């Protein structure tokens with residue numbers, strides 16, 4: 001959908017901002033350009049909508065060479081979101097969102113309808129916010145308006161230049177979550193610039209790591225960049241804690257789970273004690289295979305049913321969750337294990353710190369050896 005073919009940019013003062021860059025973004029893909037300040041990320045992005053002209057090389061959007069395109073038409077087909085948004089201060093939020101539809105000559109009623117629809121999509125109640133002015137919104141809300149505005153004419157392509165960097169870390173994290181949800185709905189082709197590797201890893205389907213002079217050091221999935229950095233520069237840029245970052249891009253998988261004893265809520269304590277053997281605890285399931293809680297061996301000596309003695313489960317994770325979420329839940333609840341459920345809330349098994357670590361090692365090894373995680377042969381302390 002977007003293709004850069006040997007693109008370079010040298011500014012008139014001699015600064016080489018981008019050096020022979022080739023890059024492609026597939027339809028519906030979110031590619032993040034990441035790198036230290038001044039490495040040519042913004043220049044790259046601005047060459048796509050021709051705010052900057054390349055010195056050499058070619059850029060295609062949807063198969064057409066942008067250097068031959070009419071810039072007004074080109075830019076209407078490309079949503080653009082920047083840091084601090086740049087909303088018009090004397091126009092209402094509704095009018096700000098509908099700027100491009102207005103330029104495109106949409107009738108007033110349709111513009112209003114579209115603006116309301118988009119405000120709702122980015123999590124701003126149109127009945128409250130549509131008639132407000134930019135200064136009556138928080139920074140995070142203004143960024144949402146910026147995203148709504150970029151989506152107004154339903155462009156297939158979005159360029160986003162540090163859109164969330166002007167807000168505090170908590171709001172930023174919320175905006176990232178909402179943005180991922182939004183993208184899973186709208187599936188735009190997105191080029192996203194940030195200098196923050198955490199943000200890149202969290203948002204990108206693939207990430208392009210740039211070094212000074214606009215050199216592309218690595219272009220791959222977040223897991224590959226973290227698991228096997230292509231150059232010492234990338235290794236340094238992603239940080240010594242890349243293993244921790246890897247947790248956030250590694251999903252929980254069924255083969256990683258442990259299977260502790262399982263008892264049913266309506267089992268008697270005698271049956272439960274027999275099922276538990278020497279284990280100190282068991283998972284308790286309800287009749288439908290859902291998670292009902294857990295039970296400690298100490299309470300299985302008396303009479304009665306498991307359900308009367310089971311403890312409530314405070315937390316669990318789904319198969320869509322990352323190992324980071326699983327680990328964070330374990331830490332939050334000071335738990336030695338966490339249950340994993342499928343999409344229908346059926347219990348699948350548990351993750352422990354040891355299995356979580358093994359899962360992470362397997363994922364890193366799989367990435368560096370380019371084999372499926374299931375084929376990785378991990379050496380553990382038991383092999384000694």
Ligand SMILES: Nc1ncnc2c1ncn2[C@@H]1O[C@H](COP(=O)(O)OP(=O)(O)OP(=O)(O)O)[C@@H](O)[C@H]1O
Pocket residue numbers: 011012013015016017035036037038039040041042043044195
């Ligand atoms: N109009 C310009 N004229 C001359 N040099 C420029 C111009 N715009 C950018 N540069 C230089 O080109 C290089 C790349 O700049 P660019 O803004 O693309 O980097 P960036 O990676 O987006 O940086 P940041 O993260 O700080 O925004 C820098 O050295 C910058 O000083």
